[in-house]
Amino acid sequence: MSGVAQRLTEFVQTLRTKGFQIGPGETVDAAEALQVLGLDDRERAREGLAACLIRKEGQRAVFDSTFELFFPLGVGAPEQARHEDITLDELNDRLITAFATDDEPQLRQLAGQAVDAFGEYGQNGSGLKGWSIHQTLDRVQPQTLIVRVLAAMQADPGFTERLARDEVRRRVQRFRELVHDEALRRVAELRGRKTLADVAVPPAPDQLDFLRAGQVAELRKVVQPLARMLATRLAARRRRAARGQIDLRRTLRGSLSTGGVPMKPVYRRHKPGRPEIVLLCDMSGSVAGFANFTMLLVQALRDQFSKIRVFAFVDGMDEVTHLVTAGVADPAALGARILSEANVIRWYGHSEYGRAFDEFAERYADVIGPKTSVLILGDARNNNADPKVATLRRIIAPARRAFWLNPEHRKQWGTGDSATDEYTEVIEMHECRNARQLGTLVSRLIPV
């Protein structure tokens, strides 16, 4: 059992670096689970570990990739590949049958053979040897088989025929994932599991760095629950705010029925506030991922806050509320639309906060009133122009609260052309690098 214990603790340590919060208690649970379930059935061991170690829904993908590395299906080349050299045509034929019948074990085996036959690069012992996901998929080109798979499936015409193409596409995607896992497994044997897990397993979606996120689809899965969670939290806070000051007049009037003794205090009715939110978003290329994400969040929040106004800027400032709230589904497309339809670029297309603030002060100064919360979203990289701190101070002066969310790591603030140091003098700035941070910040900062 000591080998397994060793493997398990390494596995847990790797998961911790990926943001899993696993205490020793859970590790013990996981070990007990393995003892009860045994290691004979790999899928069961996987589910057992998952039950003990996973705490949130979004962690499953990371867990699975790491599990593949630490508890691989086999060692070395797959059995089938050892006594058979497969040609590309043979592989394709078998793939087509497997795709057409949706045969998962067969797909897994074929992925193993594909990686073995077409993914290998480098020489034995040269230190550069390995198996490449990219090379395998490039040679096999599973997506080109779709038409042939459809022809092979032709058996059932009727209503469901139209679904076949998408179904096959999903199976091809699945095959790509299998190739990915298989190639990593082979490389892991050469280079060691821990090093590989560090680089090859992506972090959970709510920890993805906004600035590096091209994965809008994944971030999107985070937004929906986030918005719902914020909504319930805000609703709870609103209810609680209904208690408070005693309404003296009504308490005294009520006391007349008990002979002038105020038995029941009457509380002042809480006027539901109508919070106004003004967002200023940097839309320049350097923070594109972040901007897209905030657009998504704004869309999700617009049910909660009736008065929300969104302004976008690069080196000019323009209102984009109508674009954001019109219900555009794709945030990336939304970003592109803002850049093309709104007047956000005046001069060079590099972000220039000073100019943008100047323009805001000139055109929209009346937008911000005593009920307004202002959120500025951007990296404060001003391309060495005048930051116009005084203008910003003037803009936010009438606001109830004002914050700046910066998608850069705090360590990078104030380096290079970053004007964070100047801006922090007049406005509270928070680091907001991923969805998790954004969630805590928004619920804390946004007023009831």
Place this chain on the structure above:
Amino acid sequence: MTTFFTSVDEVSSRLAEAGYLASNAVATTVFLADRLGKPLLVEGPAGVGKTELAKAVAQVTGSRLVRLQCYEGVDESRALYEWNHAKQLLRITAGRDETWEDARTDIFSEEFLLPRPLLTAIRGSEPTVLLIDETDKADVEVEGLLLEVLGDFQVTVPELGTITAEQRPFAVLTSNATRELSEALRRRCLFLHIDFPDEDLEKRIVLTRVPGIDRDLATSVVRVVNALRAMDLRKAPSVAETIDWARTLLELGAESLDEHLVRESLGVIVKHQEDMIKVGQKLELDKL
């Protein structure tokens, strides 16, 4: 402590007898929860059978099911126990001449205690399945209450002392994740995320729950529902809705799907107008 199951296979087969077809993940986790004696936290989209799981476990093991339905504002007196004040008052008035000492020891005895679900589950000596439904709807304070109950399966009543479970209940908590449950509560539980079942399992579910449906029709229904789930809809159709749809089609006397039929009955699985339009385009329903 007695356990309900001896192997994962036994879990699957016995649950299947009760009409609950469990995936590998579900069966394994239920088995572990039973073996390790830990509560099971089940999350997942609405309508995938989270509550059903607890009911099925209770049914196959012959345990009594104690259910605590959480809602906003549920508190100690609704979840744990309450003193029967009216009865206590009656008791005090009845015994006019006795000393305060006698009255005090008497009115805080078991007779005047109204057990609520959590205490009920812990006090019984027969096997029990404790279902705490929609835990995320309860306020944060209730979670604190649950910690003692789920961690050690005991309840402390200040006037009576600590009541420990003789027979640990099999505890199942469900959540729709509208609120993030606290780390402390999660740590005490085994986590199970039930997602939509794969096509094969869902087809078997439809065949079990809608007896009399044609095998090919069931296949088509499941394929369409899966296609809808792959689309980005405001509300993806749940398993319960798949079953409803299959029932509707059976009622309509359908033998296979066609544009007309799907368009007529789409309301059973798609619940938003925007989604309707999207699905209509994707499935080419307007093409006749």
